[in-house]
Amino acid sequence: MTLLSIGTSHHSAPLTTLEATALTTPDVIRLLDRLAESPAVAEAVVLATCNRTELYADTEDADTVLAHFVAALAETGGEDTGELRSMLRVRRRQSAAEHLFTVASGLDSLLVGDHQIRGQVRAAYNLAREHGTVGPVLHGLFQRALRAGKRVETETRLGGAASGLVAIALDAAAELAGPLEGHRALVIGSGNLGSLSAVALHRAGLAEVTVVNRTARAAERLAAELGIRTVAWAQLPEALCRAELVVSATGARNAVLTRDLVVAALAERPGSTKVLIDLALPRDIDPSVASLAGVRLIDLVRLETRLKEASERVPIAEAHRIVAAEARCYETERHRDAATPAIVAMRKSAMAVVDEEVDRLLHRVPTLPGQLRGEVEQTARRIARKLIHRPTVRVREMATETGGHTYVEVLHDLFGPEPAGTARTSNSNGGER
Template identity: 80%
Template sequence: MTLLSMGTSHHLAPLALLEATALTTPDVIRLLDRFADSPAVPEAVLLATCNRTELYVHTDADAADDPDAADTVLALFVAALAQAGGADPAELRSMLCVRRQREAVEHLFTVVSGLDSLLIGDQQIRGQVRAAYQLADERGTVGPVLHGLFQRALRVGKRVENETRIGAAASCLVTVALEAAARLAGPLERHRALVLGSGNLGSLSAVALHRAGLSEITVVNRTARTAERLARELGVHTATWPQLPQALRRADLVVSATGARNPVLTRELVVDALTARPGGVKVLIDLALPRDIDPAVATLPGVQLIDLVGLETRLKEVSRRVPIAEAHRIVAAETGAYQTERHRDAATGAIVAMRRSAMAVVDEEVDRLLHRVPTLPGQVRGEVERTARRIASKLIHRPTVRLREMATETGGHTYVEVLHDLFGPEPAGTAGAPNSNGGER
């Protein structure tokens, strides 16, 4: 059995490629359904955020590092991802990283703890991992292995936050963006702001702007109900999506994070707003991937565009100041504990299979003996059965002890797999078939 993770992130690919491979929820559902139809992927969870697209799978391959299993899943993933996102398969493949077994576990624990984010200590990633797991569970692609892994990962992320306060130590993406806006446009409280989107980033933006004391904040969202709820909580304005052109004309500062597939603020819309109110729109902040704002607006006189590409260097500078050594120590310890538990569970299964097989042989041979000697008294018959079982128990005692010991040692999974192969369930239709020694395989 093999645990794999494969995918790309801001560490491996330029933001332009991440933008091309960004997946919407319907995209993720289609991919999960495609994996569900493939015998090569019995369990799968797809994590798709603005800075990463990663697939976690559990396969039935016998060898822990079976390259064929990884290649099969990788080919399926690249083809599906390229088709959904429109990226070139060859370029996409060059930007993907494949991790196996312990490395895959440690990577997931690192991601969910915010240690692999564009901004170290990202508070949103744990919710995104939970949402990815829940969606996969709803589509029927989560089995016992990934269920246990992702439940453990979410607990690890919470532990890292509780024990290190890593999230509080790092500035959020919104804060960094607003700091950049203040450097370009002066004190923000003098401006009127327009926030597009009321999801995680949109809500954080509205809250940050409200705390900054802006004179006017308007929230616009395609679903009016969520925008209205946010507006009530903060005491700010709201506008419907068709009213976006009018709201844009009143704004000096725009923050956009809608999650749309295509730009929602085109150059034409911004030109229209500036024509209606010359000198109005000064700074536009695009926190979305794919982009919400047409990059061409940066060519307009007096307009400044801030996007993830421009913020990347600043985010890395902030991240470097975050104390992360203790967080990595926790991740390493949790990874080791998870692997030990998994190996012990596998060893327990092998031990149960070995004992079941041994006792099946005992029952078969005792039954054969008693059938040949039907005149044995009942007391003797019972003693024969008990003696045979004691012999079998003594014979498998030392292998059982050693298997428990070796299960937690480096390379111990090999011994467990051998015993599973020797004593595990037979293929359908062959159970109970005798081997050359008259017993069961």
């Protein structure tokens, strides 16, 4: 089996393609079920966020996994499979592990330092575990990746990417509409980005900030914390008419603000201007509204250059050092774990020989007192343990070295189960032939 990572992200595909092929939770579940049915796939986790869709698998058939993954993306977005394949990046073994560590630490995000991704990594792992596609390999990998992400957050100055995204978007809005103070704002969505947007707008001194969310309780809680307004989801059209600045950040699969909804809002206030900020992917706001008179649309596609420039200014050296250290620890532990079955086989083989020879001796000397019989057995076992101690230590050490798998394989050949149909026979002197 081989650890495999296949995926597409903002590094290899345009945001428009990522939007079209974004997998919803039901899509992910269907893909996991499809992979679980394949005998070539032992374990699988799908990480689907707004800026990436990646599959991590323990498999003996990379081609099968790749075909399932491409088919899932093509079915979702209606994209050409050939084009999708060209946008995929395939990583194996240590490279796949290091990539997940980098992702979980926010170092591979559209805006470097995004710690929200760690929660998404954990959610992807939990979903796969609930559907029975996580085993010891991916369990160890994802737990270590989450640990690396936590260390980066707590031990470095890297962070605040989500609030940084909101700040960049609001700066862009101010360039289009002038100072934001005195404007009325509407925030659609009360998740991480929606909450941060509401906080930023409240602190910016706007005349009014209103939050709306499909789940009323979440919006009411946020509004109570900040002392801002909230309205029911059914009142979204009226709230849109009232606002001059709108920030939308939901997890909806389809547009929340359609062209018809925006046209109707503009008609209620002829001559007005609305700045619409879309922080979601897939997009919350129909991109065609950008052509409407009185609309200024800001979305992640239009912010991409600003986000890349901001990422280049983030201090990441220490974060990369932590990720590299955690990746090395993971590889060391993985190699040591791989040697364990061989070591167990060696110990069982040695003790089996001890038991066999002690039994033979005791049968030859049936009059030996019980106390001495126990001493003979214990002495033989101590000798065996001392003889295999050094090989055990060395095998664990060698397993972590380059080419260490060769040592482990030799140990398996020497002490593992014998092939079916073979047996050891004893000659007249009690030896093996």
